[in-house]
Amino acid sequence: MGRDRLDTVSIANRGLNYGDGVFETMRVHRGALPLWPQHLARLREGAGRLGIAVPDVDFIEARIADMVSAVDAGVLKLLLTRGEGGRGYAPPADAVPTWMLSLQPLPEVLAGLRVHPCETRLSMQAALAGIKHCNRLEQVLGRAEAVRAGCDEGLMQDLAGNPVCATSANLLVLRDGRWRTPAVETCGVAGVLRAWLLAQDLVEVAAVPPEGLADADALALCNAVRGILPMRALGAREWSPHQATDELQARLAMAYPMFQHAGSKP
CATH class of the missing domain: 3.20.10.10 (D-amino Acid Aminotransferase, subunit A, domain 2)
Incomplete structure (x- = not known):
């Protein structure tokens, strides 16, 4: 799995096995993510604390644009895990991070x-x-x-x-x-x-x-x-x-x- 690819989840993925990763859930508005800079900052903070490398941001932003450019309103989730690793909690030194995007509709509105x-x-x-x-x-x-x-x-x-x-x-x-x-x-x-x-x-x-x-x-x-x-x-x-x-x-x-x-x- 490469850092510049959108990957599916392997059974060996540490995010699946141990919750070893971070995510951001973002509002899509008229083909853009208005709060993307804030989400990116928190993504970097979380990944940094866990010792997970953040994939190339330009590549991620290009893939995000491909996914949301025609979307008027929705919810985009970015999931970043440490990648694949063998059995056991110790983080593999050579793990290659996996990241994924998913798009869902906006939740319905409630007054209270x-x-x-x-x-x-x-x-x-x-x-x-x-x-x-x-x-x-x-x-x-x-x-x-x-x-x-x-x-x-x-x-x-x-x-x-x-x-x-x-x-x-x-x-x-x-x-x-x-x-x-x-x-x-x-x-x-x-x-x-x-x-x-x-x-x-x-x-x-x-x-x-x-x-x-x-x-x-x-x-x-x-x-x-x-x-x-x-x-x-x-x-x-x-x-x-x-x-x-x-x-x-x-x-x-x-x-x-x-x-x-x-x-x-x-």
């Missing part, structure tokens, strides 16, 4: 999310925190809980019981007129849309204790595919639509018109 408080907790591992590595079993279990509860998403906590994020989105908490988001230094994913909100000083990083959600003025989720999604309910607690959420969505849509509509179902 019903979120299930998950029993499954996020393990705390600073070496993996923030990056989108391929071991997502905690999120798989959390989303399965949400589906069984008849909800749209699942809210996940760390081992100490502090709210961190949803299974596939970052958490935004409005209190006293200011949006806050939990830190992701020990667990959770550093979302590219979360990073944009922080850079624009629209959100700040702050600890959110377990009791800090029920009395919040509003809750929302955000990710780079669906934008900002107002949370209608968390368990039995419900919230009415809030003007601050509308304003935050409007600020995002001014910068990225692809998010001008209300949120989408996960």
Whole structure:
């Protein structure tokens, strides 16, 4: 398998066997990826932490353009694994990275999310925190809980019981007129849309204790595919639509018109 090829997955692929890889899930808008620079930066960060070489970026961008140039709206996933290796956890020194692209339609739109408080907790591992590595079993279990509860998403906590994020989105908490988001230094994913909100000083990083959600003025989720999604309910607690959420969505849509509509179902 060469670094400049689009490959299918071998049974010996370490991404399949051990989750040894990273991925990015990106919004396609009018034949382009508006947030590609941010996704590429996170891809490089994650691959660097795992010691996986990123294939030639010019080649990847050319293949992306081939795939999305005629697509008005969709979701593009880029998966990068360490490649093939023998049995055992030790990374082969000569492994050649494998990367793949897949294109899916956009999720359907929802006006507000019903979120299930998950029993499954996020393990705390600073070496993996923030990056989108391929071991997502905690999120798989959390989303399965949400589906069984008849909800749209699942809210996940760390081992100490502090709210961190949803299974596939970052958490935004409005209190006293200011949006806050939990830190992701020990667990959770550093979302590219979360990073944009922080850079624009629209959100700040702050600890959110377990009791800090029920009395919040509003809750929302955000990710780079669906934008900002107002949370209608968390368990039995419900919230009415809030003007601050509308304003935050409007600020995002001014910068990225692809998010001008209300949120989408996960």
